[in-house]
Amino acid sequence: MHPLATPALLSALRNTPNLPANSWYYLSSVAFALLNHPSAIPHIxxxxxxxxxxxxxxxEILAKSREALLKASAIGGLPSTINALHALKSVVASDLLDAxxxxxRADRVLSEAAGAELWDSIYGKLGGRVMSAxxxxxxxxGTVARLVYAGVLAEEKILGRRETGWVLVAGLRIGGAAWESQRKGHRRGVVNNxxxxxxxxxxxxxxxxILDEVRKAGGLVGRMAVPGEGL
Incomplete structure (x- = not known):
């Protein structure tokens, strides 16, 4: 049994009231990844x-888990995503792992138009102002933000715009007050989408x-929290 991802906790997460169907596991994986506890992800x-x-x-469970962790790199950076995906693959059946x-993403040039469409769908009339900031x-x-949206977040074959919004909101909640500016924008973005x-x-x-459980266990290790505007 994992010291944090216990059966009792995972059951409670799975039964969170009003949580979108079939989302608890990939959102939980994102939270643990950004809290630097990738070893919880195989249990999830x-x-x-x-x-x-x-x-x-x-x-489908594997695809959504991988995609959510990849998209979470827009918040927590590639190191947390790499560690999380390495941990996940340890329990994935070889036929799924090699599929x-x-x-x-691998078959096309990054679509700046797709990234811009996602940006505008999230921020609406405020999109230009956020980009200017x-x-x-x-x-x-601003250029890198456009690239992240085009190459990472705009892919919709596994997680659509609304689901991507859930991933970003979950990840930004981990950052607490330091990420409040970005969190507000993506909360509204979920509703806009x-x-x-x-x-x-x-x-x-x-x-x-999840954040409370990690805090109680004294396990907030090297968590990034950088204030700023827009993402």
Whole structure:
């Protein structure tokens, strides 16, 4: 048994009121990854397999888990995503592990248009102002943000815009007050992309529960928390 990802905790996360269906495991994985506890992720994955609904198979659970962790790199950086995906692969069946990715990232040039569409769908009429703030801090920051949106976040074959929003909200909740500016924007972005405030609040409750458990265990190790504007 993992000292943090206990059966009792995973059951509580799975049954978070108003949490979107079939999302608890990949959102929990994101939270543990950004808290630098990737060793919890194999336990989350195997629990997800054993408790899956009839309409969700192992390949879908793996795909959503991987994609959520990859998209979380936009918040926590590549090191946390690399460690999380390395931990996950230790419990993945070899036939699934070696299957080609269902995404189209490797088959196309980064689509700046797709990234811009996602940006605008999240920020709406504020999108231009947020981008201007990034570029005023450092022009290349705006360019990199566009690249992250195009190459990482805009891919929708596994997690669509609303689901991507859940991932970002869960991850940003881990950052606490330091990431409040970005969190506010992505909370609204979930709703702009068809989600509900009840979903947003449920996703944040799940992240808060994990954060509280890690705090109680004294396990906040090297967590990044950098204030700023826009993401």
């Amino acid at each position: 994955y195997t629990t997800a397999l054993s408790t899956a609904s009839d309409d969700e198979g192992a390949s 080609p990715s269902p995404t189209s 990034l570029r005023r801090s450092y022009d290349d920051l 068809g989600g509900s405030w009840e979903e947003v609040e449920a996703v944040e409750r799940l992240a808060e529960r």
